[in-house]
Amino acid sequence: MRVVEEQPRARDASATRARILAAAKSEFARLGLAGARVDEIAKRACANKRMIYHYFGGKEDLFRTVLVDAYLDIRGAEQELELDHLPPREALERLVRFTWAYYLDNPEFITLVNSANLHRGKHLKESDRLRSASRRFVSMVQEVLDRGVADGVFRPGIDPVQLNITIAAIGYYYLTNRFTGTILFERDFMDPKALENRLDFNIDTVMRLVLA
Amino acid sequence: MRVVEEQPRARDASATRARILAAAKSEFARLGLAGARVDEIAKRACANKRMIYHYFGGKEDLFRTVLVDAYLDIRGAEQELELDHLPPREALERLVRFTWAYYLDNPEFITLVNSANLHRGKHLKESDRLRSASRRFVSMVQEVLDRGVADGVFRPGIDPVQLNITIAAIGYYYLTNRFTGTILFERDFMDPKALENRLDFNIDTVMRLVLA
DNA sequence: GCAAGAAGTAACTAACTAGTGCGTTACCGG
DNA sequence: CCGGTAACGCACTAGTTAGTTACTTCTTGC
Numbered sequence: 001m002r003v004v005e006e007q008p009r010a011r012d013a014s015a016t017r018a019r020i021l022a023a024a025k026s027e028f029a030r031l032g033l034a035g036a037r038v039d040e041i042a043k044r045a046c047a048n049k050r051m052i053y054h055y056f057g058g059k060e061d062l063f064r065t066v067l068v069d070a071y072l073d074i075r076g077a078e079q080e081l082e083l084d085h086l087p088p089r090e091a092l093e094r095l096v097r098f099t100w101a102y103y104l105d106n107p108e109f110i111t112l113v114n115s116a117n118l119h120r121g122k123h124l125k126e127s128d129r130l131r132s133a134s135r136r137f138v139s140m141v142q143e144v145l146d147r148g149v150a151d152g153v154f155r156p157g158i159d160p161v162q163l164n165i166t167i168a169a170i171g172y173y174y175l176t177n178r179f180t181g182t183i184l185f186e187r188d189f190m191d192p193k194a195l196e197n198r199l200d201f202n203i204d205t206v207m208r209l210v211l212a
Numbered sequence: 213m214r215v216v217e218e219q220p221r222a223r224d225a226s227a228t229r230a231r232i233l234a235a236a237k238s239e240f241a242r243l244g245l246a247g248a249r250v251d252e253i254a255k256r257a258c259a260n261k262r263m264i265y266h267y268f269g270g271k272e273d274l275f276r277t278v279l280v281d282a283y284l285d286i287r288g289a290e291q292e293l294e295l296d297h298l299p300p301r302e303a304l305e306r307l308v309r310f311t312w313a314y315y316l317d318n319p320e321f322i323t324l325v326n327s328a329n330l331h332r333g334k335h336l337k338e339s340d341r342l343r344s345a346s347r348r349f350v351s352m353v354q355e356v357l358d359r360g361v362a363d364g365v366f367r368p369g370i371d372p373v374q375l376n377i378t379i380a381a382i383g384y385y386y387l388t389n390r391f392t393g394t395i396l397f398e399r400d401f402m403d404p405k406a407l408e409n410r411l412d413f414n415i416d417t418v419m420r421l422v423l424a
Numbered sequence: 425g426c427a428a429g430a431a432g433t434a435a436c437t438a439a440c441t442a443g444t445g446c447g448t449t450a451c452c453g454g
Numbered sequence: 455c456c457g458g459t460a461a462c463g464c465a466c467t468a469g470t471t472a473g474t475t476a477c478t479t480c481t482t483g484c
Contacts (some may be wrong), residue, residue, distance in 0.1 A: 011450055011461050032330055035246030038442060048463050053443065071396075113392060114326045118244055121391030134396040161397050162413045169385030170378055179333030180325060184283075184346040185373050201374045208420045225431065250472060260433055262474085271472065 017055045019045040024052075025066045029108030032115045033063050063115075064123040068130060070112050074102055075133035083140060088148030089207070095141070096206050100171045100199050110176045138164065148210065155212045166209065170202045229267045231257040236264075237278045241320030244327045245275050275327075276335040280342060282324050286314055287345035295352060300360030301419070307353070308418050312383045312411050322388045350376065360422065367424045378421065382414045 023045035027036040038059050042049035056062040081098055083091040103110055116123060124130060141160040148154030174181070178189035188194060235257035239248040250271050254261035268274040293310055295303035315322055328335060336342060353372040360366030386393070390401035400406060 013461065016461080032244050032246055034244055035330075037440095039440095048461095049442090050444085050463065051461080054461080059442065111330060113389060114330065117389050117391045118247075118323060118326065121395050124392060124395050127395075130396055131398060135398075138397065159409075159413070161399070162410065165386055165393070165410075166382055166413070166417060169381045173381030173385050174377055177325060177329050179329045180336060181377070183333050183336050183339075184342055185350065186343060186347075187373070197371075198374065198377075201371070201378070205378060205417065205421050209417050228431080249470090251470095260431095261472090262434090263432070265473065266431080 016045075016047050016051055020047050020052055020055060020062070021066065021069065023047075024062050025070065025108055025112070028063055028066055028115060029111040032111075033060070033119060060123070067112055067116050067123050068127055070106075070109050071124075071127075071130050072133060074106070074109060075130075075137055077102060078137055078140070081140075083144050088144055088151055088153055089211075091144045092148070092206065092210065093203055095144070096167055096171075096203050097199065099167055100202065103171050103175050104195070107175070110172060114176060145210070153212055154210045158210055163206075163210070167202075167206055170205060171198075174198050225267075228257075228259050228263055232259050232264055232267060232274070233278065233281065235259075236274050237282065237320055237324070240275055240278055240327060241323040244323075245272070245331060272335070279324055279328050279335050280339055282318075282321050283336075283339075283342050284345060286318075286321060287342075287349055289314060290349055290352070293352075295356050300356055300363055300365055301423075303356045304360070304418065304422065305415055307356075308379055308383075308415050309411065311379055312414065315383050315387050316407070319387070322384060325384075326388060357422070365424055366422045370422055375418075375422070379414075379418055382417060383410075386410050 020041065023041045024036070027041050027044065030036070036059075038052060039049055041062075042052055052059075052062060056065055078095075078098070081094060083095060086094060138160050141164055145154055145158055145160055145163070149156045174189065182189045232253065235253045236248070239253050239256065242248070248271075250264060251261055253274075254264055264271075264274060268277055290307075290310070293306060295306060298306060350372050353376055357366055357370055357372055357375070361368045386401065394401045
């Protein structure tokens with residue numbers, strides 16, 4: 001029996017922290033806060049459990065960090081859409097498409113948000129960064145609406161927050177409830193054609209909602 | 213110190229079973245499958261933990277029963293709407309109002325569905341009762357749509373499943389994410405006026421979606 | 425009125441789980 | 455090159471948790 005000499009890993013604090021965060025995001029998304037296991041997160045991160053407590057304090061603090069990161073990621077991506085470079089109708093359609101694509105590409109985001117709300121939002125209560133990022137997002141949509149009204153293509157008086165909620169809702173609900181949906185409605189919610197149909201339906205819904 | 217003589221409770225299998233089920237529904241809704249505690253469910257049901265294993269088999273089986281019951285309840289309530297007695301527009305508005313009111317009156321339903329989907333729907337996979345209840349529900353909406361098209365008030369070609377998903381989504385998302393929503397958008401999602409506004413917005417959304 | 429099964433209880437267990445105490449090792453500024 | 459600090463790892467613990475064993479008590483059909 002030959003013993004393979006294990007190299008002690010080169011020390012890299014930020015890389016270890018990042019690996020833990022990535023593993024935690026995946027585990028919390030998959031199993032929720034209560035279902036996730038600290039030992040498993042450490043194992044998947046190829047880090048010692050002790051490091052989780054060193055960098056993040058504890059399971060709940062790690063969860064909080066994962067949540068804030070996830071929200072900052074989507075809010076950051078939204079800012080890069082450059083909706084102000086597009087005519088109002090195209091800008092709004094682009095937002096609907098982006099939201100749908102983001103949920104599809106980042107399925108952990110949805111379950112993390114569900115977990116955050118299962119815990120009544122207590123892990124996000126005092127995050128000013130998130131609040132200001134959201135504020136910027138709402139005013140971005142407000143601007144698109146204003147331009148649309150000025151151009152006469154959108155009807156006036158639409159609340160941008162309600163519109164945002166609806167844009168998120170019609171994509172989010174379909175995807176988060178795809179398992180029960182697939183069972184109850186006896187159609188494969190994740191079939192590429194079904195996904196395409198849903199996106200088309202959603203764009204139509206939003207357009208009919210705002211068009212003058 | 214006077215010892216109060218405890219009456220042994222009259223034996224009532226179905227009542228005990230029902231108490232366990234009610235307590236389980238509340239606990240699973242509050243904390244999820246992983247977060248709920250069997251001991252706590254027994255305690256809240258004023259039942260011995262052994263009875264849970266006696267009546268339901270185990271924690272996961274209890275969860276499954278809670279989920280099926282919850283779905284059968286909403287599907288049953290929908291059947292009592294008698295949409296076929298109303299003109300198409302009123303029928304559809306009634307469905308939107310009902311869905312919203314049901315979520316508001318049964319907040320556990322939403323978190324149970326979220327939990328079911330976190331576990332990828334595995335607890336509902338082979339429930340034929342749910343599938344047939346859903347089928348009846350879809351055809352009920354289909355009929356309303358058909359009548360609306362025949363009357364010339366609804367445009368043709370609307371998929372009743374997509375419509376149902378949207379009607380559910382715009383209420384469900386607002387309510388399930390009310391905690392993060394309240395924090396991020398800095399408005400009280402549960403304020404009575406806010407709830408009223410949301411319902412109005414949703415009715416408007418659905419009507420614009422279907423009207424010819 | 426009595427046998428037998430059903431309802432109910434208490435105490436237990438084996439496995440797990442978040443968190444820690446404490447020692448070791450690499451790296452970096454001086 | 456060396457001393458201190460930050461990164462890292464092992465092994466443990468105290469408390470939980472789902473599930474069970476072994477028993478008592480009530481109810482009901484005959």
